[in-house]
Amino acid sequence: MKKLVLLSFVIITFFGCGDEIRFNTPAMQANREGETWRATYFAADIDFGGFLVEGGMGLEVLQLVTPTDGTGTFSLGENSSAYAVFRDFDGTVYSTRNNPDPSVSIYPVEGTISVQEIDNNADPKLISGEFNFTAFSEDGLRSVNFIDGVFNRVSLIGGLEVIND
Known part of the structure; x- marks a missing residue:
């Protein structure tokens, strides 16, 4: 009886679930305010000589914009040509181009977008990298x-359009 149970377990393990295993690649996700934020759709574009990487979940949209279309790490901040924009479910737009109100923070906006790999052999081409940032609303109060963001x-x-920040 033990042999029959063991044999059944082995057969189910190797053959029963084979088609159900899925890997989370491609992906775009991050830790947003202590919670996992995982895009349900994502795409990239080359605009204005740089990358536009976009991911969204429901009404929320996250965009990462780099000044060049190559690998590298790009600092985000007040005078940077790289930036990140997030539009929340209620339509509030947060951008690393916006400065915080002094009553909220005395520290400037900071963060990075790092494009680490471009797969030119794939059709369409694929890009991968990491990001982290703090962005503020236009009034700087939110x-x-x-x-720990990754794409x-x-x-x-x-075909992507940049969110007006």
Whole structure:
């Protein structure tokens, strides 16, 4: 009887669930304000000589913009040509181009976007990297923080439009 149970377990383990295993690649996700934020759709574009990486979940949209279309780490902040924009479910737009109100923070906006890999052999091309930032609303009174962010094998398909911040 033990042999039959063991044999059944082995058969189910190897053959029963084979089609149900899925890997989370490609992906775009981060830790937003202490909670996992995982995009349900994502794409990338080359605009204005740099990358635009976009991911969204429901009404929320996150965009990462770099000044060049190559690998590298780009600092985010007041005088940077790289920036991040997040539009919340209620339409509030947060940007690393906005400075915090002095009553909220005396520290300037900071963060990075790091494009680590471009797969030119794929069709369409794929890009991967990491990001982290704190962005502020236009009035500087509200903020959103993304840490440990990754975009992995996101397709360069084009047709994206930058969120006005």
